Amino acid sequence: MKNLPLILWFRQDLRLQHHPTFEAAKATGQPILPLYILDDDTPAPWKMGAAQRWWLYHSLHALNKDLQAQGGNLILRRGSPSQILKNVLKESGAQSIYWSRCYEPFAIARDTELKKEFIEQGINIKSFNASLLFEPWEIKNQQGHPYKIFTQFWKKCLAQGPRFPTFANTTSPQFYPHLESEALTTWRLTPTHPNWAQGFSELWQPGEAGAHQKLEDFCTDRLTTYKEARNHPGKHGTSRLSPHLHFGEISPHQLWHRLHQLSPLNSSAESYLSEIGWREFCYHLLYAFPLLPERPFQEKFTTFQWQTDDKALRLWQQGKTGYPIVDAGMRELWQTGWMHNRVRMIVASFLTKHLLLPWQEGEKWFWNTLVDADMANNAANWQWVAGCGADAAPYFRIFNPILQGEKFDPQGVYIRRWVPELKSLSNTFIHKPWQASQAELHQANVILGETYPLPLVNHEMARGLALERYRQL
Numbered sequence: 001m002k003n004l005p006l007i008l009w010f011r012q013d014l015r016l017q018h019h020p021t022f023e024a025a026k027a028t029g030q031p032i033l034p035l036y037i038l039d040d041d042t043p044a045p046w047k048m049g050a051a052q053r054w055w056l057y058h059s060l061h062a063l064n065k066d067l068q069a070q071g072g073n074l075i076l077r078r079g080s081p082s083q084i085l086k087n088v089l090k091e092s093g094a095q096s097i098y099w100s101r102c103y104e105p106f107a108i109a110r111d112t113e114l115k116k117e118f119i120e121q122g123i124n125i126k127s128f129n130a131s132l133l134f135e136p137w138e139i140k141n142q143q144g145h146p147y148k149i150f151t152q153f154w155k156k157c158l159a160q161g162p163r164f165p166t167f168a169n170t171t172s173p174q175f176y177p178h179l180e181s182e183a184l185t186t187w188r189l190t191p192t193h194p195n196w197a198q199g200f201s202e203l204w205q206p207g208e209a210g211a212h213q214k215l216e217d218f219c220t221d222r223l224t225t226y227k228e229a230r231n232h233p234g235k236h237g238t239s240r241l242s243p244h245l246h247f248g249e250i251s252p253h254q255l256w257h258r259l260h261q262l263s264p265l266n267s268s269a270e271s272y273l274s275e276i277g278w279r280e281f282c283y284h285l286l287y288a289f290p291l292l293p294e295r296p297f298q299e300k301f302t303t304f305q306w307q308t309d310d311k312a313l314r315l316w317q318q319g320k321t322g323y324p325i326v327d328a329g330m331r332e333l334w335q336t337g338w339m340h341n342r343v344r345m346i347v348a349s350f351l352t353k354h355l356l357l358p359w360q361e362g363e364k365w366f367w368n369t370l371v372d373a374d375m376a377n378n379a380a381n382w383q384w385v386a387g388c389g390a391d392a393a394p395y396f397r398i399f400n401p402i403l404q405g406e407k408f409d410p411q412g413v414y415i416r417r418w419v420p421e422l423k424s425l426s427n428t429f430i431h432k433p434w435q436a437s438q439a440e441l442h443q444a445n446v447i448l449g450e451t452y453p454l455p456l457v458n459h460e461m462a463r464g465l466a467l468e469r470y471r472q473l
């Protein structure tokens with residue numbers, strides 16, 4: 001075995017530091033063959049969204065550079081993982097495949113099949129946890145069942161003690177010398193005409209170095225104020241680490257460790273850690289309820305009467321609902337591939353409660369447009385806002401988009417950034433331009449219905465309709 005190469009199959013673990021799978025591969029002393037497969041077998045609805053493909057392109061580029069600095073090379077292949085792995089085993093003579101676990105139901109099914117198939121052929125398969133503090137099946141309640149309430153789940157998690165494994169072997173890796181690789185550019189992961197990702201590079205630096213830079217900036221500039229600032233979309237108050245976490249460019253263990261280095265943990269750091277806890281909870285839920293991305297977690301919502309309205313859906317997607325905070329969020333998403341969490345809640349509530357459109361439509365749009373699109377986080381949060389998820393907001397909590405705007409963006413900073421056609425309106429009317437007088441609108445160069453839309457629905461009427469629909473359940 002010693003001289004036979006070992007395939008290190010990279011998936012959602014695109015980093016080299018504090019990487020249990022890479023460490024285990026190094027510890028064998030075998031020549032490592034780093035491989036990434038663009039998986040053509042992923043079922044249609046879960047094929048990687050367009051914004052994520054942009055991220056992937058840059059992240060793979062960064063990973064390859066980091067590997068090259070250590071003497072390796074990332075081998076790129078596109079197709080069915082089963083076939084590609086067979087080819088690479090044959091071409092290289094490798095007898096082992098190591099990978100980091102993925103937890104999407106289709107990925108679990110794929111990996112279980114692959115494991116069975118290759119073990120039968122005498123191939124040594126090993127998998128590791130490189131992306132979660134706790135395996136999603138690990139934390140159970142007293143009856144041995146999965147948790148459905150976040151606070152109880154997280155309390156149990158915290159009681160488990162530190163989450164920063166150390167690795168015995170940190171020797172330099174040996175790499176397999178050469179194997180044919182496809183060129184990353186031929187995968188056409190980035191848009192050309194129109195190049196809708198133009199603004200992405202200003203905000204993001206995909207890859208491990210970019211992730212650590214974001215973490216350090218956050219710890220230096222924003223961690224102490226996080227608890228309060230995290231709710232204000234006009235401020236840069238959060239870490240923006242979500243796409244880096246999704247692609248495994250940094251692990252939650254590394255975040256845990258960094259926060260504890262700054263000990264004692266203050267309430268802001270605790271609040272930040274509990275958001276990492278929400279991420280763990282979403283994976284816990286997805287593992288226990290694999291239909292989470294498709295069906296309501298609460299059975300009774302199966303018969304809920306959603307509307308069909310393509311025009312309203314399109315206006316929501318384009319940020320043309322006439323509600324400034326909703327439109328600002330949807331435009332931030334389009335232009336940067338990311339949206340502030342508070343605004344994600346507002347736009348999701350608007351889609352499901354004001355427009356009564358199915359949460360799955362919003363989930364799908366987010367899947368295609370978010371750089372951090374993540375099956376567990378996306379599905380659990382959409383269900384949470386729609387009221388049909390685990391530990392969900394009660395159905396009568398219908399976010400008022402005007403009050404939410406006034407409370408969390410009182411100076412209209414966020415609105416002015418993303419809905420510039422309203423920038424000259426006073427703070428009094430920036431969240432409800434239809435209440436401004438003609439003179440006020442004229443002075444601000446706003447013509448409702450022309451330069452900015454009239455509200456797509458009346459808030460009070462929409463709220464009444466939603467409550468009635470929910471009551472019928």
Ligand SMILES: Cc1cc2nc3c(=O)[nH]c(=O)nc-3n(C[C@H](O)[C@H](O)[C@H](O)COP(=O)(O)OP(=O)(O)OC[C@H]3O[C@@H](n4cnc5c(N)ncnc54)[C@H](O)[C@@H]3O)c2cc1C
Nearest residue numbers: 238239240241242275276279341344372373374377378381
């Ligand atoms: C409708 C809706 C859809 C969402 N879809 C996604 C998604 O596809 N991918 C995604 O990563 N997050 C999703 N979120 C959760 C959250 O909005 C983002 O994780 C957060 O905005 C990312 O910004 P940040 O890294 O600055 O967060 P920070 O506030 O800095 O939080 C740190 C990390 O904690 C995790 N986190 C924070 N809030 C949540 C949460 N509510 N649920 C789960 N994990 C959380 C993220 O990994 C985040 O990077 C969604 C939320 C809503 C309401």
